[in-house]
Amino acid sequence: MASDKPPQNILPLESFSLTAAPSSTHNIVWSPDAELAIGCDDCVFVFVPEFSIPKTANGGSAGVVRQYNETTLRFPTVEHRSPELNRPIFDLVKQKVPDFEYTPGGGGSGTVASQGSSMNHLVALEWSPSGLGRMNRSVLAILTGSGSITIYCEGASDGMNAFKLRGRNARALSPWVAAWGVGAGMLLPLAKGHEVDYTKEYITSFAWAKDTGSHGALLAYANDDEEVVIISVQSKHNSSATPGDCGQWRVEEVARFVAEGPHPKVDPTDPDYSPSGSSYALSWGPWMKRGRSKTSIISYVAKNYVGFRQVTIHLPYEHMTCPKVEVGKVDSNGVCHYLSTDAFVVWEDLIWTVGDLKVCRGIIATPSQAKAFQIQFDCQPSSRVIKHTTDECKTTYPDQENSVLTQNPITGLIIHPPSLSRTTGMPSYSLVRLSATHENDGWFQTNLPLPTNLEDGIVGPRWATEINQTIEHQLPRAMAYKPMADTGSAGSEDGSADEEEIDADSAEGSDYDPEENFAGLDTEDQVHINRVRIWGMTASPGGGITAVFTSHHSTVWYGRDTYAGVKCRVLFGRHDCNADQNKQKDTALAMKKLSTEAKVFEWMYGGGPPVTGLLGSTAEDNEEQAALKDHFAIIGRSQTCSFCGLPLEPMGKMSRCGNKHIFATCATTGLPILAPGMSRTCGVCGSKCLKREDLVVMAPQLRDIIMDEISAELCGGCGGKFIN
Template sequence: MLGPLELPLYPSCYDCLAWSADGELAIAAGEHIQILTPKNPAARAEHDSSQALNNWHSTRFRVNVFTNNEWPTIYPQNRDNFSLGAEQSLSTVVALGWSPPGLAKYRRCVLAVLTSNLLLSLYEPVGSQGKWTRLTIVNSLLRDHFKSSVQDDALGLRKSNIRSFAWSAPLKLPVAGHAAATYSVPPVESRWGFHLLSLANDDNDIVFLRAQRSSTEPSSYTAEVLSVTPLQDLDIYPQIHPSSIFATTLKSKTKILSMSWGPWLFATGKKQKNFVTGNLAVVYGTKLKAIQLDVDLASLSQGTSPESHAASVVSSKENTSICHPDLDAYQVKGPLKWLHKEDSKNIYLAAGSFAGLLLLSLPEVSDRAKESGSKQIHLQEFPFYETVEEEADDGPRHLEPITAMVMTSDTESQAVLHLATAGGYTAAKTFDEGIEDSLSVVPWKRQFDDMREKYDFDRDLGGLAVARVWGMASYDGMSAVATTVHPGDMIEYRTAAEERLTIIIYAPDEAQPEAGTSPTPSNNLAEKREAALGYILHSVDEDEERPLSSKILYATACSAIVESDNKEIRSQAHKVLVRLATVTGADLNEELSKCSASKTTIASKPGEELDGAGAQIFERCEICDAGIAWYSNQEAQCAEGHVFVRCSLTSLAIQDPGSSKLCSSCGREYLNEDGIDTSESELQSSCRMLFDAFDTCIYCNGKFRA
């Protein structure tokens, strides 16, 4: 499973790998994106597992095809506002990144892709076939936002072009106490959080967005601008005379090409307990800058459109105190990485220079709670030598910038930073008490060297083969490294048929579950199932004005009679059945008499009861119109013998195969709220309400799929 993967493609940018929280590995491959999804154990057993690539589902889709509405024709502008390279490019991938889980359908991750025409698009699989589709282009939102304040069309073009982006960690609301409600479910904002996206446009504005899935159109997204902070540093190149023409030209062409979010820090003061602070590190030209974002969680959670009071909800400013003054002596280049451990009092920021690694150490103190002058920032430099084990200061230096960095953990659960350059230099930095220790060798160095040596031997290059690292990503303790090999003593001529990208996957603990295996089921599955039963049955008490569908309430009550040993749940089921009998007039004497028994069955209803009072709460076979008995929570059978699968949440029989969805981990079947007939509006709205609360599998917490 973890063997090297050899793919017939070539990366189009550095930092070309992105691994989602759902286990999907995305690769930037020119005009395409390659998605590798690990197969589950059953699917892997059908193929030769000795071939590592057979253990992955592979999907490839094109990202450089735009309609005229998505990318309107842009006529030549003046030299300050027109990017000839972007207009004439093939729109290849220059950056990609996954959102935190919870934004896409079924609470999955959204893939953001930035192409060389400076457009940022959001992708996710759509339909039963899982075809990856572009759903939104973020540039249109920037164009609409700046339209009212920018009258010049050329400047508006710069404002809407995107140079770089980064997703923040999910901003989750603290879970309030639910002592009174035993079967309560935390709100969506506490389970998945708010999804914030930062952008840098061509005018060097840092734009903070809040992305949401559209409530009216499930296949689209909406986003709102929360804050804008311009970066205009007149001393970005102090070594050049500021009044020279060259300095003026450089300032106009300086762009923000890399950014990374730090951790969210909650204010400790009582008056600011609802405020949270985050820092965004950016590489502006060759300098490291930081933008501080302050968020009022209470105001942000009150509505989905805070434009009217955005200033009171979110504010941002350049944080000059976070950067060490000695940083001006370095030229920062490449990706940025933050490290924050719960048991550590410091936050670390790793940045690359042209010949080494820069490490900033900051105290874990929220700016809203700190006193003036309490910050102490330490800067360390780790120079690169041609040999990582070289300890002498006069050894040969490796003069290349970092092209890939990833944060992972080793066998002792210590945080480790892996880094590499385009010239094949690799190193690791362990974050422990001895933070000032030197760089060490990466654990996958042997695989990396073996790949280069094999290429060198096969082509008789005499040791002059060169291996390059294009990107790194991590998931669940594992690391993926994208590498290519090249001849080092000649000009390389390569055709499309010869393009090869090798992905090394390293897991520090061999006993660790492989990517794509089903999550280990919890020992308290009965408790999770009963929590769902209790939530549905107690909704009658908590929401008198808008109770769930009577059909779902009846099915859940019958499920409790057949399955549950919990006396409280069975007592609540009795209460629900009494209410249903009173409201609908249905004859539920059999069900009421069995509420005190333990795990019994309920016979199917005869035809006269299915056509009598309260018939809407009973299930009937859509094939023969007969009643359906209750003997199991996984299976349903009508009086004529037709068998169906029951929904694992609502307990309703799924009679239409097109109206179901599956857990991608354990394979349990659920009713798909989008596939319910619109004539059953009450049932559809109730299912939407339930699946908003239980949006993952109640047995293994796996994500759903159509």
């Protein structure tokens, strides 16, 4: 692991504060397009990445460049959705909506939830793979305390979903809409041949499958009846839809299996009973292609057991048709551990070949300890776990190894992109724990190699250094416990103190008097005044950047866990900035699977490789782009200025007539854009592209080429997604 000091060609990462009240862990997630979502008690914040760089006269960057601009969206998640939300899904597949008496909130077999609980706080959130939302983006799935999952996406805009930022159009976020949901009374259609009894389920956890390489995606969820359900999710969006339209969705339940594990239930009054269960119990492994099918392994967390079940999807299948999904009748493998509440599994995104076997690896967070595992595809029946008690597998009580850390659970764990040139015994990972104090040095752990030359005393990512500086800050005991009214600027509203405020060298201009406050005090008796909670950690799509969501608390004064009383910050850091040549080759290979937005974000902020077509002021045409523009060359020569009728001369991204009337040039076809409302703007390179429907009107003889080779969602210059 290299120093976090960025090379000169990488922009600095800027942390930011947030007015929030976090109540659950694992509440910060990155989308495949580098959008950042942060979950709080009753709302979600969504941040859009910033791709524009202000330039100076000599070509350098000017001012502070932040990776996220001011277009922050905050929307509430506490509303109980009606089953009517899913009626269009039933109508699409020509199934009747089941009749049953609906009571808002609650469901399942739990003592409290089945009665219709009114609690609907945010429990978990996760981005889908790309392609389900408008403009080929991701959608956000949110699980709330009512036991329901709601899918949020951007609705169709009125064409004005942008604003000016540093002289160019930037993407804004109009209010998102709830497309559909499941759980707590919201039912879904059943795939043909798949029959179950409709019930009012209470969902406890969920997970999106990684990109299946085909149309749509798979979503798995677990309910409180110890069942795992797999649903197929597909969507279709009209680029010219009316404002607020959420598109057409085909969502069907395709598989369901019991995931109770091998251990019998223990009565809560039993002396050996311990709580279990997890809101993050499900996780998907990577997909392995086998002829006309793809197979993955889904893991689930049960009582002191992690089970692994193979899932196969048959390819190909047409868009907006139900795929054929097969699930193993029993677990292909499983492992017993003592698991406390909120245990979870993280997979390495690579399938290894060991002899004739295909295996994949990952890490189980118990969540007190991190335990590596390796799973083989097509496991033999002898390796399957049979029914037994926890006494037989010795998981009734926690492992005494590393018992010092058992009370500080893991709240975030990422597996770094693997190296194809070097095989390690276990995946390279980094993890954070909930509580960071001066007495606890295990709140950040990693098995990445430490750097040999440390610059600026930084070890690990920048956010780890910032947290460490916060928790190591001290004040004389008499000053730390002095009432805030007496200490002047030494104490903040929540009883904490910033380093700049108590530093004698930087106290000029304030009411703070070091000589007066420290006179006669024992300055040798110091106390630590801060502690930090780390609610979650996430990695960027390319793995070059990590982010943590933290809250800052005082150790000497009480605080209020409200929007006004908690000081929250989102901190960023890098890994492997100064990687060797082999690592750079692995990184370049991994970048091929990313979207243009993710590639540019990694290049700008994470030390990733340059992105072709974005280093200059205009995109460099490849052979396919040049061939496509040749089809429209004759049409371009016949177009004239809308104001004076003179011929137009192309000039890079612009076209100009003899009277110096300037028009933007379509990055896809090279045609001038002669009227407003005919084009869409790329959110990455800022280029404009003519709409497909307008191109068909302009060149009806090229209709087949336009519909087959030109995307309605992606820029023809760089491949980025349109902002409107």
